[in-house]
Amino acid sequence: MRSLPPFPDLRAFLGWAESHGDLARITRPVSLRHEMTAVQLEALRRGGPVLRFAAHDGPDMPLIANLFGTRDRVAAGLGLTLEQIPDFGRFLASLRSPAPVEGMRDAWSRWPMLRAALATRPRVLRRAPVQDQDLPGLDHLPVQTPWPGDGGPLITWPVVMTRPHGTDAADLTRYNLGVYRCQVLGPDRLILRWLAHRGGAAHHRSWQRAGEPMPVAIALGADPALLLAAALPLPETVSELGFSGVLRGARTELIACRSVPLMVPASAEIVLEGWVHPGETAPEGPFGDHTGYYNAVEPFPVMRVSAITSRSDPLYLSTITGRPPDEPSVIGEVFNDLALPVIRAQIPEVQDLWLPPAACSYRMAVVRIDKRYPGQARRVMMALWGMLPQFSYTKLIVVVDGDLDIRNWDDIAWAIATRMDPGRDVMRIDGTPMDYLDFASPLEGLAGKLGIDATTKIGAETEREWGVEMRLDPAHQARAEELLAEVMP
Structure with missing residues (x-):
């Protein structure tokens, strides 16, 4: 290799x-x-x-x-x-x-x-x-x-x-x-x-x-x-x-x-x-x-x-550790990609997973899944929290659909704003293990977890007909790029 x-x-x-x-x-x-x-x-x-x-x-x-x-x-x-x-x-x-x-x-x-x-x-x-x-x-x-x-x-x-x-x-x-x-x-x-x-x-x-x-x-x-x-x-x-x-x-x-x-x-x-x-x-x-x-x-x-x-x-x-970016956060970015196949072997519907370096590399995870049935996003959250000891310190998991780029904060914000209802799609758990360096936790070593299901709702997850997403014809998009390249080189 x-x-x-x-x-x-x-x-x-x-x-x-x-x-x-x-x-x-x-x-x-x-x-x-x-x-x-x-x-x-x-x-x-x-x-x-x-x-x-x-x-x-x-x-x-x-x-x-x-x-x-x-x-x-x-x-x-x-x-x-x-x-x-x-x-x-x-x-x-x-x-x-x-x-x-x-x-x-x-x-x-x-x-x-x-x-x-x-x-x-x-x-x-x-x-x-x-x-x-x-x-x-x-x-x-x-x-x-x-x-x-x-x-x-x-x-x-x-x-x-x-x-x-x-x-x-x-x-x-x-x-x-x-x-x-x-x-x-x-x-x-x-x-x-x-x-x-x-x-x-x-x-x-x-x-x-x-x-x-x-x-x-x-x-x-x-x-x-x-x-x-x-x-x-x-x-x-x-x-x-x-x-x-x-x-x-x-x-x-x-x-x-x-x-x-x-x-x-x-x-x-x-x-x-x-x-x-x-x-x-x-x-x-x-x-x-x-x-x-x-x-x-x-x-x-x-x-x-x-x-x-x-x-x-x-x-x-020698090295130094501090608020990202630092050397450990750079290593963590590569380890993220290295660990993805292992995660997918355990949770096959996971298409991609991103641990944002700015969130201390493991405190937050954004997961893209191939959603096929109601409740699947919550199953993925619980599977991740229980898979590796390191995920027990991940206090926020956001799950999105396969059509989004999870490394694009605009896509994440749009999914949360348009595909998530706070009363239905937020899962909160108390009294779970947490890095005691997290000063936001109420007790040393114990804190809550938050899961946000920002996927399109299907089946029993909603009683409303879901909206139709607006998309241009790819041929029209290609034509636009061709025309603008002539006047905006």
Whole structure:
């Protein structure tokens, strides 16, 4: 499926970007406190390149930012062009639910699927670049303080690796990889902010019940496939380590940690190793978040760093999170297209789904369906809310007919204004799970859901005859364009 070669590490991806004129080197000094945030956001809003900061007011280590600041680079991180994303989404959907093989010809046609399955098995190495040297402490990393109201330096692109209590370090299928922000407290301590529904938090609870410290490893500057696999909303039964092999088109190479019983990416730039002890927490935040607001200060687990290994000349990868557009919202746009075939496999009448980036990428969904029977829009709403944990945080779903462009706000507004009655077509649910960062919710972690059926009403949904929509003859429209092209070139 890939049209680009595998990128075994971050450097290979940066080399590809630079060869395409998509990397800029900034040599003038930039402050890690707030100023670098402004530069990153301005580059992203302009659709700009990957940024490599050579000079800043932190330790002498190059800082990489805006890695996935465009949809094209997110697709490239998967080894694809943007046009290939829908096909790749269908391929991933087929991996989840493969059809039975029908004959030898069909078996040979499945070879890409078989090769992808083989790529999910990681390879364990004895030596790796990420263990070329040891770093004395977290103060040797150029960690940003992104926003003026932030509580301190924040590691923003960490791939946090954990496993549940009772498993072995070699049981790689049980690992969880998540991108959880990490507040630096000192040279050997940081805070891990993971929400209760995330895999890292579930593993932490298993170690707490056993009364034992939990091993944790954090990969900084991993290869693009591993970064994107850790950020994808994968089902709990799918290993991010294995799935990264599918995305990369090559097996993931791992190395045993020096001080904790975990395996980590051999090609990462930096690895932090350490332990989270039962009951040890610290107040995290405040920090600017994807909502455009600072989150409240809350206790989260503390990681005591036991070792920091790196390449001999490491790069530090960073990003910032804020009100969209930001880098996570750009990634979310591509993931939206990637996930659509999986959604359609579960809810076949869905023709398209859009998570508007301006609505924090998941708080609102607009769905286009092939409507065939009364009540179908409500069935689709309930199916989406129950399909993936991420949709449990979607507080507004608007369902429209197949004749509209759901990425056009004018079409959405017109459908709501002309195909929806507030007394009949609004479904409201109370007391459902919600991201506690939603300050509009009356209680932390609990809020309502709103579904708007903006489809044409049929059958028992209405007692009135529905209006006839006005449409021009396509031939007349084409003639108009032809005539106006002569006088309005």
